Amino acid sequence: MEIDVVLPCLNEAAALPWVLGRMPDGFRPIVVDNGSTDESAKIAAGLGAMVVCEPRRGFGAACHAGLVAAVSDVVCFMDADASLDPGQLPRVSGPVVSGTADLVLGRRVLRPGASWPVHARLGNAVLARRLRRRTGASLHDLGPMRACGRVALLRLGLVDRRFGYPLEMVLRAGAADWRIRETKVDYLPREGRSKVTGTVRGTLRAISDMRRVMARREGAA
Known part of the structure; x- marks a missing residue:
């Protein structure tokens, strides 16, 4: 069984050789270039990945473009900055492939x-606690490495195209x-600075996006 792996990408030239070189057999990388200037x-492309260009900037926009391009029954998502080891994708996708889970998140x-700043870890813990209450799932991390069924995810109809995309996925x-x-x-140590926690602006933008998603879902409940 082959599995497509969606890798949202913004200026990750330094990290991609390691990330793509660690991709396990049977996992096909889809690198979604979201306006890189490198x-x-x-x-x-030179390392054999499928490359999708998504001109609309936003983490969710890149994830969704990769999802639409994917064809496998099970699809994985992970960051392309070398902070996560593709070699560990089978432990995330395995329960979905075996039919014992519908969505699996990698707990970091x-x-x-x-580099995982204290403020980012605290924010993540608060979100995880709210998700436990909302979903009943025993979650401790809004993990960026995850796996689920491709068609089922498309049917969830995610609408966020910014940093709220991972949160909306779990809520829906x-x-x-x-x-x-x-x-x-x-x-692991990433290559370069995080687009989210690496700057105050990025952190505040992510918090704003996630608050908007949470408020929208609570209003619909």
């Missing part, structure tokens, strides 16, 4: 040298009574 797209375990999956699980994955 040679990310060229490098990804901080490794030496990894919970509302649809999906079996949501998490499994531990390593969180």
Whole structure:
């Protein structure tokens, strides 16, 4: 069984050789270039990845473009900045492939040298606590490495195209009574600075996007 892996990408030329070189057999990378000004797209294509260009800026826009391009029954998502090891994708996708879970999130375990600021970890913990209450799933991390069924995800009809996309995915999956699980994955030193937690502007933008998604879902409940 082959599995497509969606990798939203914005200026990750330095990280892509390691990330794509670690992709396990049977996992097909789809690098979604979201307006990079470096040679990310060229490098990804040269290393054998499918490259999708998504001109509309936004993390969710890139994820959705990759999802639309995917063809496998099960699809994975992960960051392209080398903070996550593609070699661990089977432990995230395995329960979906076996039919024991509908959505699996990788719970990040901080490794030496990894950058995960305290404010970002606290914010993540608060979100995870709210998700536990809303979905009933035992979640501790809004993990960026995840796996689920492709067609089922399309049917959820996610609308956020910014940083609220991962949160909306879990909220809508919970509302649809999906079996949501998490499994531990390593969180490694990334290449370059995070687009979210690496700047105050990025952090505030992500918080704003996620608050908007949460408010919209609570209003619909």
